[in-house]
Amino acid sequence: MNVELSSVEARAKVHAALGEVARLAIADVLALGDASPGELAARLGMPTNLVAHHLGVLADAGVVERRRSEHDRRRSYLRLRPAALATLHAPRLAAPRRVVFACTRNSARSQLAAALWATTSPIPAASAGTAPAEQVNPRAVRTAKRHGLRLDPARTRHLDEVTADGDLLIAVCDHVHETLPAGRVRLHWSVPDPVPADTDDAFEAAFADLADRVGRLAPTIEEPRR
Numbered sequence: 001m002n003v004e005l006s007s008v009e010a011r012a013k014v015h016a017a018l019g020e021v022a023r024l025a026i027a028d029v030l031a032l033g034d035a036s037p038g039e040l041a042a043r044l045g046m047p048t049n050l051v052a053h054h055l056g057v058l059a060d061a062g063v064v065e066r067r068r069s070e071h072d073r074r075r076s077y078l079r080l081r082p083a084a085l086a087t088l089h090a091p092r093l094a095a096p097r098r099v100v101f102a103c104t105r106n107s108a109r110s111q112l113a114a115a116l117w118a119t120t121s122p123i124p125a126a127s128a129g130t131a132p133a134e135q136v137n138p139r140a141v142r143t144a145k146r147h148g149l150r151l152d153p154a155r156t157r158h159l160d161e162v163t164a165d166g167d168l169l170i171a172v173c174d175h176v177h178e179t180l181p182a183g184r185v186r187l188h189w190s191v192p193d194p195v196p197a198d199t200d201d202a203f204e205a206a207f208a209d210l211a212d213r214v215g216r217l218a219p220t221i222e223e224p225r226r
Contacts, residue, residue, distance in 0.1 A: 097166030
């Protein structure tokens with residue numbers, strides 16, 4: 001009974017935290033991608049001190065969590081915690097021509113994300129990088145294979161060669177999000193880079209994170225018109 005009561009109390013705390021217009025608006029933004037406090041303030045037209053207050057309430061309720069940027073340690077990003085997502089309904093997006101996942105080297109995260117998307121949605125997917133490596137990371141290839149997916153080890157491409165009007169661009173690394181011109185990135189997923197660790201566990205963690213995000217985003221996109 002104590003476990004059940006604790007669960008009900010935790011859920012009630014989430015609902016209470018989201019029962020305020022500004023905090024629900026913050027959750028709507030974070031339902032589809034990560035954002036810094038400053039980005040949230042700009043997006044919602046709110047003072048930064050008020051955003052900080054609301055983020056504190058959401059964090060205390062277990063709705064959001066914060067992590068440091070891997071590119072600029074002075075920055076941090078907020079993301080929704082998976083356990084809280086069941087209470088949220090993300091806004092639907094118009095169907096894009098294609099979904100393009102981008103990371104710096106186009107050797108791991110963006111490749112895995114595109115492969116996952118292809119198994120989840122009828123909307124075409126591609127991947128690219130701002131400074132593409134000569135080949136896909138071998139651990140990324142093996143990780144995909146363990147999950148029944150295939151990556152072409154030799155296929156990496158530059159972002160400028162891939163993107164076109166009508167694409168939904170998703171940056172799956174902090175560096176791409178922070179260095180691309182303003183307005184170019186539509187969504188940002190702050191997924192830790194598994195390459196520096198170079199372990200199966202790190203690549204599996206990145207894969208699981210991407211799979212969760214793909215699974216959450218795909219149903220929110222309208223079916224493409226035929």
